[in-house]
Amino acid sequence: xxxxxxxxxxxxxSICWQVGNFVDNGAIIPIDSLLYPIxxxxxxxxxxxxxxxxxxxxxxxxxxxxxxxxxMWFTKGDDYVxxxxxxxxxxxxxxxxxxxxxxxxxxSCNPLGKNPGDVWTIPNVKSNHVEKxxxxxxxxxxxxxxxxxxxxxxxxxxxxxxLGTGTSIIAALRHQRRGIGAEVLKKYVEIAKSRIxxxxxxxxxxxxxxxxxxxxxxxxxxLLTAPWLSESQPIEQALLLEKRTPYRTRK
Numbered sequence: 001x002x003x004x005x006x007x008x009x010x011x012x013x014s015i016c017w018q019v020g021n022f023v024d025n026g027a028i029i030p031i032d033s034l035l036y037p038i039x040x041x042x043x044x045x046x047x048x049x050x051x052x053x054x055x056x057x058x059x060x061x062x063x064x065x066x067x068x069x070x071x072m073w074f075t076k077g078d079d080y081v082x083x084x085x086x087x088x089x090x091x092x093x094x095x096x097x098x099x100x101x102x103x104x105x106x107x108s109c110n111p112l113g114k115n116p117g118d119v120w121t122i123p124n125v126k127s128n129h130v131e132k133x134x135x136x137x138x139x140x141x142x143x144x145x146x147x148x149x150x151x152x153x154x155x156x157x158x159x160x161x162x163l164g165t166g167t168s169i170i171a172a173l174r175h176q177r178r179g180i181g182a183e184v185l186k187k188y189v190e191i192a193k194s195r196i197x198x199x200x201x202x203x204x205x206x207x208x209x210x211x212x213x214x215x216x217x218x219x220x221x222x223l224l225t226a227p228w229l230s231e232s233q234p235i236e237q238a239l240l241l242e243k244r245t246p247y248r249t250r251k
Contacts, residue, residue: 001161002035006042008159012080014151015044018052018139020069026062032070044074047082052143054124055213073151081156086149088113089210120146121213130205133191135165142209144171152177166192170199174206 005015017039019031032049039046050071059065091109098108125131125138132138144167148158154176160168163181165188172179173196183189198204216223 002038003042005159005161006039006044006076009076011077013076014047014080014147015039015072015074015076016147016151017072017074018069019072021066028063030070032072036072039072039074044076045078046072046074047080048073048118051119053119053121055121056124056126071147073147081151081153083150084115085112087116087146087209089116090114116146123207123213130207131167133165133195135188135191138165139167141167141171141174141206144168145174145209148172148175148177163192164188166196166199169196170204170206173199 002017009015017032017035019035022029022031036046048071050073051068052071053068055067057065057067088110091114094107094109096108098104098106120143122140122143123129125140129140131141148168148171152158152172156177158168158172158177158179160179160181163169163183166181169179169181169192179196181192183192195204199206
């Protein structure tokens, strides 16, 4: 499959291969480390190993719970498409200025936002997600949107050989790209067709790409108050999300 994907990939094109970890009798095997030599032997160059971090999943009892998967981004050649502007995120310090040099006093940040880096915190598609279907491993549209916007141009083709419920094509259509894919399970083909048709008519429910991750504080005290603490204890002790206190240094 990888060989065929590389064969049909245009010069300067990108391959984004998403994988997680394989668990063998309690032992973790990072799949990306096993696949990297295959891509390298086919002449592709890795530009980033993106860590997709999410906050929900299975709870492990004999190891730390897995809360990330990886996306290996490879290019076919050195003259490739990369445009970070459409996927920039808000600056951490938008009011920061140069403190010396010829630009002293000027704002030092990019007004469009900052490079999102290679660790992306994007909610995974669980039961209460607006995009949820019957697929157990469905990608959120916004995860693929970042790749489509930064690694392709309008009118380019986006191919997904493991299409699932059509998320890759949906992300392509939403940003004036063309999409094509393959899926062997008929039930997912039908779901993909329905979702793609809705997306083509701008009727598919999708979590907006730049929406902040849900803050539990917005749900009120019901979710933040530990029920095992007595009511007589101060409410500050019952909050799971505590306010940070400034560090103190010894004089």
